[in-house]
Amino acid sequence: MEIALRAVRDSDLPVFHRQMTDPEAVRMAAFGPGGPCGPEAFAVYWQRLCDTSDVLRTVLADGAVAGTAAVYGVAGEREVTYWIDRAYWGRGVATAALRGLLTEAPERPLYARAAADNTASLRVLQKCGFREAARARGFADGRGREIDEVVLILEGRTGER
Numbered sequence: 001m002e003i004a005l006r007a008v009r010d011s012d013l014p015v016f017h018r019q020m021t022d023p024e025a026v027r028m029a030a031f032g033p034g035g036p037c038g039p040e041a042f043a044v045y046w047q048r049l050c051d052t053s054d055v056l057r058t059v060l061a062d063g064a065v066a067g068t069a070a071v072y073g074v075a076g077e078r079e080v081t082y083w084i085d086r087a088y089w090g091r092g093v094a095t096a097a098l099r100g101l102l103t104e105a106p107e108r109p110l111y112a113r114a115a116a117d118n119t120a121s122l123r124v125l126q127k128c129g130f131r132e133a134a135r136a137r138g139f140a141d142g143r144g145r146e147i148d149e150v151v152l153i154l155e156g157r158t159g160e161r
């Protein structure tokens, strides 16, 4: 499968809405849009991500819209985030997308946060060179309660270590 990143198009948004309100994905991510929401509420969430993003990309898998990848936040504390359509899980899409994102965003350090039980996301981050920096506890909209989260950091050059 060929994985590529491109600029977001307005026509991608209904696809992102479906992907990012998928109940299984919402539960897994824990932090994010936080469950079922209509197109208007999703548009508010999306606009906030756009406003705070440094790099915001559509992930393509063989040309189809497979998800999103972004670097957002203030300089010096920027974080990566990504979301892949459940239909593509377990096929290396997130790992390839994050690698691509890291080449487009050379700033280091970069940070990431993942629910402590989001094994897949933690593995993606580890494969791209992120290391655990801290543990925290926060309210997760996708679970409706406080959960443990892992804060990770990527220092130095991009790539697998």
Ligand SMILES: CC(C)(COP(=O)(O)OP(=O)(O)OC[C@H]1O[C@@H](n2cnc3c(N)ncnc32)[C@H](O)[C@@H]1OP(=O)(O)O)[C@@H](O)C(=O)NCCC(=O)NCCS
Residues within 6 Å of the ligand: 025, 026, 028, 029, 030, 082, 083, 084, 085, 088, 089, 090, 091, 092, 093, 094, 095, 096, 113, 114, 115, 118, 119, 120, 121, 123, 124
């Ligand atoms: C987390 C997520 C991005 C992973 O995407 P993906 O394309 O399936 O990831 P990859 O195929 O690149 O897999 C990366 C690693 O995770 C592992 N993995 C994938 N799904 C897994 C699962 N459900 N449980 C445990 N490990 C899993 C893969 O085996 C692979 O490790 P390996 O190379 O050692 O075998 C995707 O499940 C997703 O979008 N979830 C909902 C949103 C989310 O959680 N975003 C991240 C917020 S921090």
